[in-house]
Amino acid sequence: MYSPPAEPADQQRMRRAFAQSAGLVNATVTGPEVWGWYGRTLSSRVEHPDRGDCWLRLLSAPRDRAAGKIWEGNRKAAALFDGHVHKPFLYDTVESTKDGYTYRAELHQYVDEPTCSPSPVLRTRLALPASWWDSLRTDLEYVSGTATDRVAVRQEWVDRSVPRFLGTPSPRITAWATAHGDLHMANLTASPYLLDWEGFGLAPAGYDAAMLLAYCLLLPDVAQRVRDSFPILGTAPGRVAQIIVVTELLQSASRGDHPELVPALQDLITDLT
Template structure:
């Protein structure tokens, strides 16, 4: 991965200028870089086994750039390239460098960042715009809901009656603390109305004050579509926890599921 990262930097004409950051399960490697014309940038390299470098996740940031760059607060995508070596495919993306810190180092929020009203207004405005943009990408499928909700919650999967385009992975590790910028668009697509708000809420349950602000900022969570979105998100995170991701969130997720049921 490091060799592919270095090759990508050379091909894109940039110099690595910061520490490395590894993504989920080592699937991505990123760092600040310097471009002779653009200045500071962010290089992100995604890897997959040879022949698996396709599909929603692989294409997400590029497709999001075509739809949303310059229209909402997200880092611009300057350039991208693909390569392969030793049985693996690699995709390098050169993004605008955002100097603002993220709200949380982990998707699970443990400390309330105490964000101002303008932050929430900006986030809601951007998500409202995203929700209206047509796409053929799908972030959540009814078939998955019908199959998986009964397995983890022992209730029927709720029918998705209202759909909208969503960021798809909205949590405080993908939001900066000032503007906010929305980061990491590889999972965007059609989802239940209220899905992004439900995701932000679920990852914030260990910080009650912030969770309260999420509920206030997104009234959709109090509607029936919002209830369905929360049940679906809870199921997703319980499934993820069953594979070892953020087990500390499970009791709060199950308590919220009981309240919604």
């Protein structure tokens, strides 16, 4: 989905660290490399002598920044949600530091099925059964009812960003719930498994549904299916969640991410306001 780091030296550094990390968890690389957002992560299918096929994910950060929400996200999500919702189990983590960088390697359960989309922005129509939507809704209900001290969205950010990107006063978040934090079809599979939990935390109620809706806006029939599956989107808290998600994605678009989604996001805001 994403590309390697722009600097060849960073690519080589990550590849060396990945090979070392595979050795630390006693795994053999068996699949092609998969780069994360701006080359911040490197992953691949691996073979483990006890676990069989697994997914090894390497996260990198400068040594003085190897902490915080994203760094700890998958580990803390595993403690709360493994075995309770459809997510890959986290089997092991190891850390290492070299040349000013810290690396966290995570050995996950391998999910042998494709994601519903290669990109967060859905561009291809999906024929998903009602059971798929029921499973997703059940899992998100469990997540939303799970207590956490992690925060995915902050009112302070909303107060700064909504006036800047929407030109309207910021809404007040009055209903909070735990959210996956990055829900789109590239993080969902046919089961559906929910992938990529590093950003989970407290967010406006309905945030996950609003995020999924926003990324599906280019296909109105799928967007309507999201609305039908998550009635909270038609409530006052759901409206607040949508305003916040649109603000986030417009901010992201201002940095060059998914500019093709901007007209649909602007249309959604017109409907909401």
